[in-house]
Amino acid sequence: MxxxxxxxxxxxxxxxxxxxxxxxxxxxxxxxxQQRRIEPILQRAVMAVIDTSGPLDQVVEQILRRxxx
Numbered sequence: 001m002x003x004x005x006x007x008x009x010x011x012x013x014x015x016x017x018x019x020x021x022x023x024x025x026x027x028x029x030x031x032x033x034q035q036r037r038i039e040p041i042l043q044r045a046v047m048a049v050i051d052t053s054g055p056l057d058q059v060v061e062q063i064l065r066r067x068x069x
Contacts, residue, residue: 001046003039006032008053 004012013022013031022028043049048066052059 001042001049002052002059003043003049004052006035009035 009031010028013028016022022031050059050062050066
């Protein structure tokens with residue numbers, strides 16, 4: 001499961017330019033509410049949780065380490 005801290009999610013949603021999702025009234029609040037409610041449930045069901053707050057190459061490295069073990 002890929003995840004990121006709330007602060008990273010908010011920054012990415014607010015600053016991205018290639019997709020308007022999360023910028024309309026209520027969308028950001030809905031996203032954060034779903035993340036708060038659903039992510040703990042998902043974390044209990046997955047084999048690995050990957051933090052995506054770092055640079056892309058580090059995220060890919062984490063994924064490959066989990067897949068190649």
